[in-house]
Amino acid sequence: MTTTMSIRELMRNGNMVGEYDYIDIEDRKRKAYKGVFVSRKYADEVKAFLQRKIAEEKRKKIDSLMHFAGSMEGESGEMTAQEIRASKRKEYEDA
Incomplete structure (x- = not known):
């Protein structure tokens, strides 16, 4: 599973990192792509x-x-x- 999160959401819900294969990180205010978190798997x-x-x-x-x-x-x-x-x-x- 994948999802897109803002940096703020990631900071508040750090436990969600383990639920997804990868998470796209974007700056919601500027609509700029910041990076990706990849599952340990x-x-x-x-x-x-x-x-x-x-x-x-x-x-x-x-x-x-x-x-x-x-x-x-x-x-x-x-x-x-x-x-x-x-x-x-x-x-x-x-x-």
């Missing part, structure tokens, strides 16, 4: 899902950064950022 499954989701997001972020990290391919050597910009500018001007 499903807590491990939800945690595992969230861990997979977070790991996937981190992997995607790292993959997108690695695309740029490999773009220099060792061309910089011991050059400063200004020297690298100047050499790249020269390459594009010559081409």
Whole structure:
């Protein structure tokens, strides 16, 4: 079973948490969704899902950064950022 409660109702009726599989929490005054409480029965499954989701997001972020990290391919050597910009500018001007 599921239900929607306001934060105020949840504070007054804390014992209702055990009666539902999950409870959507909303701010009734602003009609804004605040979060969800999950039953102890499903807590491990939800945690595992969230861990997979977070790991996937981190992997995607790292993959997108690695695309740029490999773009220099060792061309910089011991050059400063200004020297690298100047050499790249020269390459594009010559081409």
